[in-house]
Amino acid sequence: MVLNRVFNQPPVMHPKARQDITRQNVGELFQTAAFRDLVANRLANSVKIPTITYDGMGHVGEDSRWDVFYEFSDYLRKSFPRVYESLTVETINEHGLLYTWQGAQEDMKPLLFMAHSDVVPAGESTTEAWTYPPFSGYYDGEYIWGRGSEDDKSNLIAMLSAIDCLLACGFAPNRTVIVSNGFDEEGGAEQSYGARCLAETLLDRYGTNGIEMIFDEGIAGVEKRFGTDFALPATAEKGYIDVTVTVNVPGGHSSTPPDHTAIGYLAQIVRLIEDHPFTSQLVRNNPTLTYLRQAALYSKAMPEDLRQAILSSQSPKKLLDYMDSDRERRAMIRTSTAVDVIQGGDKVNSLPENASILVNHRIAIQDSVTAVKDHYIQLLGPWAKERSFKLYAFGAQSPPENATLTALSNTSDSGDLTLTAHYELEPSPVSSAEDPRFALLAGTIKGVFGDDVVVAPEMLTGNTDTRYYWDLSPQIYRMSPWRACHDPRGTRMHTVDERMPIKGLMEMVHFYHEFIRVVDEVRIEDT
Structure with missing residues (x-):
């Protein structure tokens, strides 16, 4: 076992251009109750549309269970008229949605965001256990309740809301921004009618490695470990x-x-x-090793024997025993x-x-x-x-x-x-945490969540739609950009009482708003 080289925590990054946008949106609009309620209701109303993907569904156009996705697409069009007027919006294979915000500089590779609109079934046997009906989209001022409120309609609504705010300020990107929204991420592994077709369209359009970087869903990205806030974008998946x-x-x-x-x-x-x-093995290219190194260097409350075991690289058995002692950690290795x-x-x-x-x-x-x-x-x-x-x-x-x-x-x-x-x-390719694009991501995260947040890569134990996008970019990150501590009972995706904290949803809007601007100002080859 050899520990990865350490990378320094990048500095906080904020957009430098158009400070009027920062004042108008970040400083004012995002702080208002009216905007918070607008975004919350956008998500709540999207949850009311039961876009369920079941295992073994038939082909799109043949299985009538897909038809509810037409209603969802119509809902997005009505909820984001400015986005639909200003961006090129394409429908791929009936229910996949591809939003392209064309940039002025064609030599800058696009920034690609991913999301999906489908949800897992709520389960008839557990319906009575829900605090509010699973497709009620109930908003109580603190949480938006219902299936899909976290996984993954929250990301899609936050992305489109951020773009809508930038359009309202007259922001015109240099770098093309793309949102690719699939509709069968939850539908099992055998077949994809959504992400696969979307990825094929993008690969045909931009070519191999034609996308600068890709950002997709993942775990609630900011959580407390060893007494320290960590942001954990996954740079690989099993x-x-x-x-x-x-x-x-x-x-x-x-x-x-x-x-x-x-x-x-x-x-x-x-x-x-x-x-x-x-x-269990801790191999060099596993991002878990980089995370452990960062945790040992920057965490406030890691046990000293574990810290020394990580930093010295002299106690591989102790480190393996630590990883194996918890099933969540063990799954990483x-x-x-x-x-x-x-x-x-x-x-x-x-x-x-x-x-x-x-x-x-x-x-x-x-x-x-x-x-x-x-x-x-x-x-x-x-x-x-x-x-x-x-x-x-x-x-x-x-x-x-x-x-x-x-x-x-x-x-x-x-x-x-x-x-x-x-x-x-096969396991995915690993995106390098030493790449300048990861530094842009990490710097933006610090700009949104605070300089005391430690950013470190992690391994995703599940799979996302990025499995179809590997050829589009070597830099793929998977993370839902909000603080898990906003829900003290933990994330509730795929189970009873799934809900999204409004504080977390607003953090997602803030992150996408700022990440678009930060990446827009930087030519990657110049970093």
């Missing part, structure tokens, strides 16, 4: 693979069972999988394993002929899709051999040694063990 493990054995009447049914065999396999996790779905059995007096599990993996930066498959083969191959099972591993048959098909067919307890993979995504 890979993804689902693995189905299926056991097939002869059936029969339950009155004369074998020692193990298909479900019994599957239980052995589940235990094997969970008892043999992937190895290990390929995760989650046995999420199990199926098997039809009737109580009938032996199950097959049983299966679906296992989700988020692939750590040091691993790969192939490494996950090899892990299964190495782990379950000996199990199958010992029990004379035929192993079909990811499309290839591996019959047990010293066993013929005839012998297998005459062994009552023998069967088939099949491994299949669904949706394979």
Whole structure:
């Protein structure tokens, strides 16, 4: 393990040009109750439109469940007339929205913001548990309540509100600004009708690495750790693979069972999988290492033994033990394993002929899709051999040694063990925290949230729509720019009582407003 080189915390950055905009918007407008309520109601009314994406939805134009997105697009047009009059707004594949604010300097690569308008279902079984109905969009003066209020309509409304404010002041960008809004980010990994089509359009238009930098959703970006406020834009995200493990054995009447049914065999396999996790590693290109270094240098209340373990690089085991002691930290450095779905059995007096599990993996930066498959083969191959099972591993048959098909067919307890993979995504490229574009982001964050905020890159354990945008820019950041402390009960995305604090929403508007201006004033090659 080798710690990343430390980068110095950048200075606070504020826009230098058009100080009248700073006075008019940041100093005055953003502080008014009327503007706060305007933005809150924009979000609240967007939440009332149930733009739900379900798993397994049919093609756009064929599945009527997509039709609600027409209502959402109409709502945005009516809510932001100035944006629609001044920007080029394109509809991609029926419900994807591409906003282009053309800059005066064509040789400056565009700044790209991403968001998505779809939400996960609220769940009928939990409807009664919500403080307010999940699609009420209720605004109580402190929070906007409802599904999608945080993930991710808050970002979209904040982006468009910031642009609207700049347009009202007559701001004309030098650098083109793009907002790319997808509509099926929550719809599962197998197919994308939104982000994929949007990314293909942008790649055709601007070419490989034709975008200066990309900013998409992520965790609530400013949170307290070690007694210190940290802003944590993710500069990489883990890979993804689902693995189905299926056991097939002869059936029969339950009155004369074998020692193990298909479900019994599957239980052995589940235990094997969970008892043999992937190895935790702190590799050099994992942004978690840079975060740890920054935390050790700048945090106010880190335990001294941990601080020294990070700074000295002499205690790798102590550092690994610290990361492994908490599941959130562990996920940053290990390929995760989650046995999420199990199926098997039809009737109580009938032996199950097959049983299966679906296992989700988020692939750590040091691993790969192939490494996950090899892990299964190495782990379950000996199990199958010992029990004379035929192993079909990811499309290839591996019959047990010293066993013929005839012998297998005459062994009552023998069967088939099949491994299949669904949706394979390698870990993302890592955006460098030493790049001048990261310094622009970090400086703007400090300008909005305060110079005492420590900015450090982090690994995102989930996946965003940026997986389709990797070829557009080497610098991709994932973060929702608001303080998590505004909701003391923690973020509530994807669960009961999802809500967005109005203070956080206003911070998002402020950030997008300032980031557009800061990046507009800088030619990257000159930084």
